[in-house]
Amino acid sequence: RKEVEQDPGPFNVPEGATVAFNCTYSNSASQSFFWYRQDCRKEPKLLMSVYSSGNEDGRFTAQLNRASQYISLLIRDSKLSDSATYLCVVNMRGYGGSQGNLIFGKGTKLSVKP
């Protein structure tokens, strides 16, 4: 069964706060993991890929835990401009074609307040 689950939120945090999102996935054979950002009434945009060893891009850190089948996104020093919905995306083998396909979570809404 293909499934990617996220806490829908909303997460309401003050500027400067650190916030973490988690996402669980059901298919242990998944090999590709991403975080997307979607602003209100806009298209989703790739925020970062998630690598096995974990990776960082400025204030954003992504982690992968294969044993527990979850990925996380940490945002430090939150800015007003970080307000958006964050989508967890996982490649699901056996879902369309030999390499599988991407499954998008429903997203976690973040609102950063002054």
Next chain:
Amino acid sequence: DVKVTQSSRYLVKRTGEKVFLECVQDMDHENMFWYRQDPGLGLRLIYFSYDVKMKEKGDIPEGYSVSREKKERFSLILESASTNQTSMYLCASGPYSNQPQHFGDGTRLSIL
């Protein structure tokens, strides 16, 4: 930068009409996708294509068809539009099925 262009940002059609949504990508990607996005339901895959003239059903293909006659163009067709097809439609493309997809701006379609 990858550019995925959808033909319309906003579209209003009537029940029973045949509706065409067009999508063009400029990165020579093999894979193209059509999704719809509704509040609380997230992105749902309608159809996708791995190659010219090739198509595969996604999770919710009923009431839709697609056409891919050229590599860069992927069209979504609503055969007979119904009010429950009012939604945001998003086209995406990607080099491989397990690699990031790049989205167009979306078409907000209203069926009256």
